[in-house]
Amino acid sequence: MTDQRFQEAVELYGDMVFRLAYSYLKNRADAEDVMQESLLKLYVEPRDFESADHERRWLLRVAANECKKLLRSPWRRRTDSLDEAEEAAVFDRPAQSELFREVMALPPKYRAAVYLYYYEGYSVKETGELLGAKASTVQTWLMRARGQLKTKLKEAEA
Template identity: 35%
Template sequence: MSVRDTETAGLPVFVTKDDVLTWLMEEYGDMVVRLAFTYVKQTQLAEDISQEVFISCYHHLDEFQNKSSYKTWIYRITVNKCKDMLRSWSYKNIAYKDKLLSLFQSGSKSAEDQMLADEDREEIFEQVLRLPVKLREVIILFYYEELSILEISQMLNLNSSTVKTRLHRGRTALQTKMEGAGIHGSV
């Protein structure tokens, strides 16, 4: 079995595929669920996709060629699984029920200020979720997951200029949606 030599990458040394999978799940599990949620907008479905992602990682671990980081590889698998789900007939027949809780923790504010800030963040994220998938995915990866344009372009197999264009179009569309929803401010 050819498990990646992680000593040179500053990562723990792995003995078995199970060790690698355990580490990947601990390191990237929450990020995979969050990313999946941004596509499917349902917590349970995002968790199911996360399981599928890590099963796929396990089966294809020997094929990992070290051309990218584990993070980029796992994000790419997640994006593909999400797109597969969105194209599936069963997904198109499921009603959206869950709402995303606030992703950010804020500093010390009064209860009223905190409540208003939480409502604004939730409304902004709801507007992000209403963007077309091509714009939504780059907005979420750039702003919420804090990935670089280069990482996003590798993950989505796009040119960097395409990612920049989608970011610009996404910000413009989000600004329009926010103004339409009565939320003022700059994106």
């Protein structure tokens, strides 16, 4: 891959890869590390991609795998975050902020499925391919995530 083509890919996909990683990890620094690692793998990938969509899917798959690898890491399981407060995103309306907090409280597989399906616009089948799961599994994750969000948001309303 040429340096110019790599720079274009970073501009096109960098934010998307970061958001996916953040939805998995809930930590800005770890998400940045995953983004850099994924983009580095893209840079050294020897094959040419069939299309921009193929390149994008490959990169998202690599990022999802990097996130899973980091979550399985013994170091991550044995340490606690020094700052208990989550990094807060800024939203125009309080309802958006509440929804974001509740989505980030979901288990990683649910967060990633919600992000890819609702925010990136992938179909259930495509989301499954990116996350290494069957389409029926992704449908189940989305259904459970919606159920958990519905319950928590109703509790917050009351």
